[in-house]
Amino acid sequence: MSVLRFLRNVALSLALAAAVAVLPGPAGAMQPVERGASSCLTPEAQGPAAAARGGSGGDTRPVSGSEQRAIDRQTRALLRQKGISAAKAATTGATVPVYIHKMLSASGAGDVTDAQIKAQLAELNQDFAGGENRRDADQTGFSFVLAGVDAYYNDSWHLDHSSSNYRKLTRLGGKDALNIWLVDFKYLGIATFPWDYAKAPGIDGIRVHWGSLPGGPIANYDEGKTATHEAGHWFGLFHTFQGGCTATNDEVSDTPAQASPTTGCPLGRDSCPDLPGLDPIHNYMDYSYDSCYDQFTPGQGDRMSTMWAAYRA
Numbered sequence: 001m002s003v004l005r006f007l008r009n010v011a012l013s014l015a016l017a018a019a020v021a022v023l024p025g026p027a028g029a030m031q032p033v034e035r036g037a038s039s040c041l042t043p044e045a046q047g048p049a050a051a052a053r054g055g056s057g058g059d060t061r062p063v064s065g066s067e068q069r070a071i072d073r074q075t076r077a078l079l080r081q082k083g084i085s086a087a088k089a090a091t092t093g094a095t096v097p098v099y100i101h102k103m104l105s106a107s108g109a110g111d112v113t114d115a116q117i118k119a120q121l122a123e124l125n126q127d128f129a130g131g132e133n134r135r136d137a138d139q140t141g142f143s144f145v146l147a148g149v150d151a152y153y154n155d156s157w158h159l160d161h162s163s164s165n166y167r168k169l170t171r172l173g174g175k176d177a178l179n180i181w182l183v184d185f186k187y188l189g190i191a192t193f194p195w196d197y198a199k200a201p202g203i204d205g206i207r208v209h210w211g212s213l214p215g216g217p218i219a220n221y222d223e224g225k226t227a228t229h230e231a232g233h234w235f236g237l238f239h240t241f242q243g244g245c246t247a248t249n250d251e252v253s254d255t256p257a258q259a260s261p262t263t264g265c266p267l268g269r270d271s272c273p274d275l276p277g278l279d280p281i282h283n284y285m286d287y288s289y290d291s292c293y294d295q296f297t298p299g300q301g302d303r304m305s306t307m308w309a310a311y312r313a
């Protein structure tokens, strides 16, 4: 994280803490959220109506084109070491244990119900099974089972402060376990990548705004698909706009290239008019509204399987 970005986040965190302090209860703690860490903060971004998944900087650490190629070389080398062919790796599936950590304020703000957690797991299972678009969505071979739910009452952790620290202290399971920390921050979610697990296992997982769970209070992002998007990164997917209008872009051949993130659900958007296909606005790895999302592609399914075989199996 750049110093500038860090300072901006600190400033925002302080502003959020101040705002939360004067607003009562979980509903009052509702704050504007964005996917991307590098989005510019504008006055308009101060209300829930401005909620968006974020800017082009994204909700993961940035990965340059040259680093993408280095990751691919490393992935191929790991699979060779394990004696797994590329074809076999691409068919890997798994049942993923999920640990939900409710990072509540000292007074209990940011809580979600057991029914919401159950609905979130059902959403993940539906989305990774291609259940929202029987014609075009991939059955990825991944399913999810709830392994545990815990709650912490800590104002600092609730606002995602000291996140490296609290994640190391609370993370459960091995490299195959999806840890979901539910927090209150300016993002919808933030994720780590599988190829970073070995060097930072303690922080592996996804942080998700508690208000984005099914039935949550964030307009347009209240169907639990933020967790689906962030889990996509955790499995090794980039955004569909990674790399912009280039032939390689997100390294998935069946997602048309896209110049920039989508907001809302603009049918017919074509931000790379010189490259084939309309923008994949329905793809879980774009920034569209939850109601607009309905698919991972077969190519994305293959990439997630390949990354799983290399880094999480």
Ligand SMILES: [Ca+2]
Pocket (backbone or CB within 6 Å): 248, 249, 250, 251, 252, 253, 254, 255, 256, 257
């Ligand atoms: Ca692509």
Ligand SMILES: [Ca+2]
Pocket (backbone or CB within 6 Å): 256, 257, 270, 271, 272, 273, 274, 275, 276, 277, 278, 279
């Ligand atoms: Ca196009």
Ligand SMILES: [Zn+2]
Pocket (backbone or CB within 6 Å): 035, 058, 059, 060, 229, 230, 233, 239
């Ligand atoms: Zn993302």
